[in-house]
Amino acid sequence: MQKVYFQVKVHDAPAHLFDVTMNLSKVEKGQLFRLPEWIPGSYMIRDFARHIVSIQALSVDKLLNLEKIDNCTWRLNENAEHLTLNYQVYAWDLSVRSAHLDQVHAFFNGTSLFLEPVDYPVTEYHLDIPKPEQSFAKNWVLATSMSRVSGKQDFSFGKFVAKDYDDLIDHPVEMGELEIESFEVAGKKHSVAVTGDHFGDLKRLVADLKSVCDYQVRLFGELPEAVTHYVFLLHVLPNGYGGLEHRSSTALQCSENELIKLNDPINDDYLNLLTLCSHEYFHTWNVKQIKPDVFLPYDLNTETFTKQLWIFEGFTSYFEDRTLYDCGVISETHYLKLLSQVITRVYRGSGRKLQSVAESSFDAWTRFYKQGENAPNAIVSYYAKGKLIGLCLDILIRDRTNNQQSLHEVIQQMWTEYGKPQKGMREGDLEKLIEEKIGVNLIDEIRQFVYTTEELPVESLLAKSGVTLKWNNPVSLKELTTEVSADVSLGATVKSNSAGAELVVVYHNSNAHNLGLSNGDVVIAINNRQVDVGTIEKSFARFNVGDLAKVHYFRRGRLYESSSEVIRSEKSTCQLTRSEHPPKIKWLN
Numbered sequence: 200m201q202k203v204y205f206q207v208k209v210h211d212a213p214a215h216l217f218d219v220t221m222n223l224s225k226v227e228k229g230q231l232f233r234l235p236e237w238i239p240g241s242y243m244i245r246d247f248a249r250h251i252v253s254i255q256a257l258s259v260d261k262l263l264n265l266e267k268i269d270n271c272t273w274r275l276n277e278n279a280e281h282l283t284l285n286y287q288v289y290a291w292d293l294s295v296r297s298a299h300l301d302q303v304h305a306f307f308n309g310t311s312l313f314l315e316p317v318d319y320p321v322t323e324y325h326l327d328i329p330k331p332e333q334s335f336a337k338n339w340v341l342a343t344s345m346s347r348v349s350g351k352q353d354f355s356f357g358k359f360v361a362k363d364y365d366d367l368i369d370h371p372v373e374m375g376e377l378e379i380e381s382f383e384v385a386g387k388k389h390s391v392a393v394t395g396d397h398f399g400d401l402k403r404l405v406a407d408l409k410s411v412c413d414y415q416v417r418l419f420g421e422l423p424e425a426v427t428h429y430v431f432l433l434h435v436l437p438n439g440y441g442g443l444e445h446r447s448s449t450a451l452q453c454s455e456n457e458l459i460k461l462n463d464p465i466n467d468d469y470l471n472l473l474t475l476c477s478h479e480y481f482h483t484w485n486v487k488q489i490k491p492d493v494f495l496p497y498d499l500n501t502e503t504f505t506k507q508l509w510i511f512e513g514f515t516s517y518f519e520d521r522t523l524y525d526c527g528v529i530s531e532t533h534y535l536k537l538l539s540q541v542i543t544r545v546y547r548g549s550g551r552k553l554q555s556v557a558e559s560s561f562d563a564w565t566r567f568y569k570q571g572e573n574a575p576n577a578i579v580s581y582y583a584k585g586k587l588i589g590l591c592l593d594i595l596i597r598d599r600t601n602n603q604q605s606l607h608e609v610i611q612q613m614w615t616e617y618g619k620p621q622k623g624m625r626e627g628d629l630e631k632l633i634e635e636k637i638g639v640n641l642i643d644e645i646r647q648f649v650y651t652t653e654e655l656p657v658e659s660l661l662a663k664s665g666v667t668l669k670w671n672n673p674v675s676l677k678e679l680t681t682e683v684s685a686d687v688s689l690g691a692t693v694k695s696n697s698a699g700a701e702l703v704v705v706y707h708n709s710n711a712h713n714l715g716l717s718n719g720d721v722v723i724a725i726n727n728r729q730v731d732v733g734t735i736e737k738s739f740a741r742f743n744v745g746d747l748a749k750v751h752y753f754r755r756g757r758l759y760e761s762s763s764e765v766i767r768s769e770k771s772t773c774q775l776t777r778s779e780h781p782p783k784i785k786w787l788n
Contacts, residue, residue, distance in 0.1 A: 200320045200321070200322040201223055201224055201225065201319065201320055201321060201322065202223075202321070202322055202323045202324075202325060203221065203222070203223045203316060203319075203321050203323075203324050203325070204221070204222040204223070204324075204325045204326075204327070205219065205220065205221050205222075205312075205313060205324065205325065205326045205327070205367075206219070206220040206326075206327040206328075206329070207219055207307070207312060207326065207327075207328050207372075208220075208328075208329060208331070209300065209305060209331040209333065209336070210287055212300055212301055212302045212305075212331075212333065212335065213301070213302065214289075215289055215290050215291040215299075215300045215301060216252070216287050216288065216289060216290070216300070217287065217288045217290055217298065217300060217305075217307065217312060218285070218286075218287055219285070219286050219287070219288060219312050219313070220283060220284070220285050221283070221284040221285075221286075221313075221314060222281070222282070222283050222284075223281075223282055223316060223319070224280065224281050224282070225279075225280060225281075226275060226278070226279045226282040226316075226319075227278055228275065228276060228277055228278050229274060229275070229276070230274070230275045230316060230317070230319065231268075231272055231273070231274050231275075231316075231317040231318075232272070232273045232274075232275070232284065232314040232315065232316055232317065233271055233272040233273075233314065233315050233317050233500065234247050234248040234251070234271045234310070234311075234313075234314055234315070235247060235271070235310040235315075235368065235499035235500070236248075236270075236271055236499060236500055236501065237310075237499055237502075238296055238297075238308055238310040238368075238443070238499075239369070239494075239497055239499075240443050240444050240445075240482070240486065241296050241443060241568070242502075242508070242563040242564050242567070242568055243563075243564060243568035243569065244502065244564070245296065245297065245310075246270060246271070247271070247297065247310055247311045248270060248271035248272075249270075250288050250289045250290070250292075250297075250298070250311065251286050251287070251288055251289075252287050252288070252289050253286060253287050254273065254284065254285070254286035254287075255284070255285055255286070256275060256279075256282060256283070256284055257282075257283045257284075257285065258277075258279040258280065258281055258282055258283070259280075259281065263275060263276075263277045263279060263282070264276040264277050265284070271500070272317075273314075284314065286314075288311060288312055290305075290306075290307060290311070292311075293436075294441060294452070295371075295434075295441045295442060295443040295450040295451065295452055296308065296443060297310075297311045298311040298312060302333075302335040303335075303375060303394075304373065304374060304375030304376075304394045304395075304434070305331075305372075305373075305374040305375065306371065306372065306373050306374070306432075306434065306450070307371065307372055308368065308371045308443075308450070309367050309368030309369070309370065309371075310368045310499070313364075313367055313368060315364050321363065321364070323360055323361070323362060324360070324361040324362075324363070324364065324366070324367040325348075325358065325359070325360055326345065326358065326359040326360070326361070326367070327357075327358045327359075328341060328356050328357070328358075328359070328372065328374075329356055330356040331374075336374075338376050339356075339374050339375055339376060340354040340355065340356075340374070340375075340376070340377050340379075341354060341355065341356050341357075341372065341373070341374045342354055342372070342373045342374075342377055342379070342390070342392035342430055342432055343359070343370050343371065343372040343373070343430065343448070344370050344426075344427075344428055344429060344430045344445070344446075344447040344448035345359040345360075345361060345366075345367075345370035345372075346359060346360050346361070346427070347359055347360075348360050353388075353390070353428065354377065354379060354390075354392070356374075365496065365497065366446075369445045369446045370445060370446075370447070370448060371432060371443075371445060371448060371450045373392055373394060373432045373434070373450075375394045376394070377392045377393060377394055378392070378393040378394075378401055379391065379392050379393070380401045380402060380404075380405045381405075382405055382408070382409045384409065384412040384413055384416055384422070384429075385413075385416045385421070385422050387422055387426055387427060387428065387429065388427075388428045388429070389408070389409075389412060389428075389429045389430075389431075390428065390429070390430050390431070391404060391405055391408065391430075391431045391433060392430060392431065392432055392433065393433045393434075393435060393458075394433070394434050394435065395433075395434055395435030395436060395455070396435060396455060397435045397455045397457075397458040398455065398456070398458065398459075398460075399457075399458025399459045399460060399463075400458070400459070400460050400461040401458070402461055403458075403459060403460065403461045403463070404458060404472070404476075407473060407528050408431070408476055408480075410526045410527065410528050411473070411476065411477050411480065411522055411523065411526060411528065412429075412480055413526070414522055414525060414526035415477075415480060415481055415483075415484075415518075415522055418518075418522075418607060418610065418611065419484050419610070419611060419614045420611065420614070422483070423446070423447075423483060423484065423487070423488050423618070425446045425447050425487075425488075426446070426447040426483065427447065428447065429447050429448060429480075429483070430447070430448040430449075431448070431449055431451060431476060431479075431480075432448060432449065432450045432451060433451045433452075433453060434450075434451065434452045434453075435452075435453055435454070435455050435457075435458065436452055436453070436454060436455065437454065437455055438454050439452035439453055439454050440452060440453060440454065440471070440475070442475050442476075442478065442479040443479070444479045444482030444483070444486065444487055445487070446483070446487050447483070449476075449479035449480065449482070451475060451476065451479065453471070453472045453475065454468065454471075456468045457469055457471055457472040458472065465529060465533060470523075470529065470533060470537065473523055473528065473529070474519045474520050474523065474537065475519075477518075477519040477520070477522050477523055478515055478516060478519035481515045481518050481519060481522070482515055484610075484614055484618055485511055485514060485515050485610070485613070485618075486511040486512075486515065488614070488618035488619070488621070489511070489613050489614060489617050489618040489624065490511070490617075490623055490624065491505040491507045491508075491511065491623055491624055491625075492623025492624060492625045493505050493623070494623065495621065495622075495623040502564045504561050504564070505560060505561065506557040506558075506560045506561045506626060506649075507560060507624065507626060508559075508560035508563055508581045508585070509556040509557065509559070509560050509581040509584065509585030509588060509649060510585065510624070510629060512581055512582045512585055513556070513581055513582060513583075513584065513585015513586050513587075513588055513589055514585065514586075514589045514606070514610065516541075516582050516583070516585060516586035516589070517585075517586045517589030517590060517593070517606070518589075518610070520534055520537045520538070521534075524788075525788065531777065531787060531788075535666065535775040535776070535777075536680055536775070538590070538775060539668075539679070539680040539773040539774055539775040540679035540680055540773075541583050541586055541587065542587065542657060542668070542773040542775075543679045543680060543771065543772050543773045544580070544583045544679065545579065545580070545583045545584050545587060546771045546773065547575065547676070547706070547771040547772070548574075548575030548576055548579075548706065549575070549576050549706070549707050549708070550574065550575055550576055550577050550578040550579045551579040551584060551652060551654075552652050553577060553578075553579075553652065554577070554578050554579050554652065555579075555649065555650050555651055555652055556579060556581050556584045556585055556588065556648070556649050557649050557650050559578060559579050559580065559581040559584070560581045562578070563581065566578050567580065567581065572703065572704055572705075572718035572719075573704075573718070574704075575704055575706060576706065576707045584655075587655050587657055588645075588648045588649065588655065589606055590657065590660075591644075591648060591655055591656060591657060591660055592606055592609070592633075592641065592644075592645070592648075593605050593606035593607075593786070594660040594661070594663065594664055594784055594786050595639070595641060595644060595660065596608075596609070596633070596637060596639055596641075597784050597785060597786060598660075598663065598783075598784045599639045600637070600638065600639060602784065602785045604637050604638070604639070608636075608637055609629075609632065609633055609636075609637060612632055612636040612637070613629075613632065616632060616636070629645065630642045630645050660784075661775070661786075662778070663782065663783045663784045664782050664783075664784045664785075664786035664787065665777060665778045665780065665781065665782025665783075665784075665786070665787065666775055666776070666777060666778060666782075666786075666787070667775070667776050667777075667778045668773060668774070668775055669773075669774045669775075669776070670684075670770035670771065670772065670773065670774075671683065671684035671770055671772045671773075671774055672684050672685050672686070672688055672768045672769065672770045672771070672772060673685065673688065673772050674688055674736050674737060674740040675688075675736045676688070676689075676690070676691070676692050676706075676736075677692070678772060679772065680772060680773060680774055680775075681772055681774065682774055684770060684772075685740050685768070686743070686744055686767055686768065687710065687739065687740060687742050687743070687744060687765050687766070687767060687768050688709075688710070688736065688739065688740060688768045689709070689710055689711050689735065689736055689739040689740075690705070690706045690708075690709020690710045690711045690712060690768060691703070691704060691705045691706065691709065691711035691716065692704045693722075693732050693735055693736070694732060695731070695732040696721045696732070698721045698723060698753060699721045699722050699723035699724075699729075699730060699731055699732075699735075699752070699753070700721065700722045700723075700730055700731050700732045700734075700735040701719065701720070701721045701722075701732075702716055702717065702718055702719065702720045702721075702722065703718060704718065705717055705718060708769070709768065709769075710739065710748065710763070710765055710766060710768065713763040713764075713766065714748065714750055714761050714762070714763045715761045715763075716750070716752065716761075717754070719754070719755075720752045720753070720754050721752055721753040721754075722735055722750055722751070722752045723751050723752060723753065724750065724751040725738050725739060725748065725749070725750050726748065726749050727749070727751075742765040743765065744765055744766065744767045745764060745765065746764070746765045747762055747763075747764055747765070748762060748763055748764075748765050749761070749762040750762070
């Protein structure tokens with residue numbers, strides 16, 4: 200059994216190049232080295248190896264024959280008593296999935312930098328990250344959750360160790376002039392490391408995150424053994440959003456307006472950040488430990504299909520804001536608003552009528568992660584609809600156990616039965632667990648919710664829980680919840696264009712659809728009056744049902760005209776309010 204040693208250095212920040220050195224001993228001819236094709240938690244083939252711009256194999260300064268044999272694999276064609284692989288990686292993907300390097304910061308996931316010696320007998324992986332010598336990095340520090348073996352303090356450069364390859368690639372690294380705040384949960388250190396400019400107070404975020412993390416640890420009963428120091432790596436951008444879970448950390452991106460002052464009231468921007476952090480922290484259990492059976496172990500060389508992502512992403516989405524409400528960080532009004540927005544997202548598009556959530560999970564690789572302009576009309580999100588399935592199951596369980604059990608107990612049992620013993624969940628295991636551990640038979644309901652396109656009983660179940668659901672139609676589809684309902688609307692989302700209003704998504708059976716409009720069309724006039732992104736929706740809302748609407752628009756540089764009779768728009772925007780009648784089911788605290 201051998202140890203493998205990596206070193207990562209900033210080679211050329213303006214050119215966005217990392218220099219990676221890999222050392223190992225007693226390597227036989229034919230040894231393969233491979234970079235993953237995808238990263239856990241993001242279900243799309245990424246071809247990370249395309250960013251390796253140069254690579255060479257050396258043994259005591261002798262250049263060896265290293266041959267690339269497919270998109271992501273190299274083969275050594277000689278024996279080597281001691282082998283050094285040196286390669287450079289281009290890092291200019293400003294996302295949470297890959298690697299990014301410039302004079303301001305450096306970030307990477309191991310799946311982008313660390314070649315795996317295939318079937319090589321490894322006992323440990325060692326990683327050395329020396330502080331960059333360039334002047335721009337004078338005040339840089341380093342944040343990661345990987346186990347440290349050297350360095351003066353938690354956020355210094357130094358040496359790290361991983362027990363296996365899965366461990367090595369599951370601790371992203373952020374370097375830069377980081378703003379850091381720490382807190383403790385269940386006796387374990389938690390830190391927030393922020394890079395980028397913002398206008399808020401990190402202490403406010405830390406205070407709320409502590410409440411969130413405390414609650415979720417109590418929900419599951421413990422932190423996983425893998426967590427010794429949990430790190431939120433937060434990159435603030437002018438307009439950013441994204442998160443990716445890891446075993447004891449998460450990589451996050453947010454917009455500069457999402458961090459607020461210590462005593463500011465909660466707003467929509469801050470809610471966006473809180474729910475993202477809550478979601479990714481919940482993944483510490485649900486998907487990083489509780490997994491589909493096909494993920495044990497991960498095969499990072501090809502797509503791994505499962506119909507269960509609605510459990511692992513959907514349930515996590517349900518608890519992302521339920522946690523905020525249950526632990527008192529947000530009010531009932533905030534919670535119902537967040538939930539109403541998700542209901543709107545699911546019901547506004549017709550994709551829910553064409554694709555089941557099981558199919559959505561299975562097709563994540565080819566449809567959900569490769570969405571085009573027609574996605575709302577063709578697919579349903581296993582995140583959003585999975586969240587509503589979680590809502591329905593939660594209320595049903597409360598109803599059938601006289602408010603003694605809920606989805607919270609189901610999650611606890613999933614951790615006990617599958618997460619802690621590292622036993623993969625198969626299709627049908629959830630239904631079996633609910634029946635055996637909770638005492639409720641929901642086989643027929645889950646089959647209907649998950650494997651068909653029938654509508655979920657959201658409205659009736661919420662009504663039993665003391666919540667009224669009202670459907671409205673907003674003038675602008677930017678609105679995901681509204682108290683005002685219009686008779687007609689354009690039925691498309693729009694963005695600015697120098698010539699007029701450019702259409703982004705055209706919803707089926709809408710006025711825009713009937714007018715023959717499509718994604719990319721630039722509408723310049725309605726009934727001979729000029730419109731732009733700021734006026735097009737209000738202009739259209741002035742029509743009455745039955746009026747004749749005429750539009751002029753550019754498509755691929757050519758001017759067109761079309762007209763159609765205005766139809767009444769479907770009410771697909773949700774508004775949730777507390778009912779005046781006492782609830783039959785105790786769903787809200």
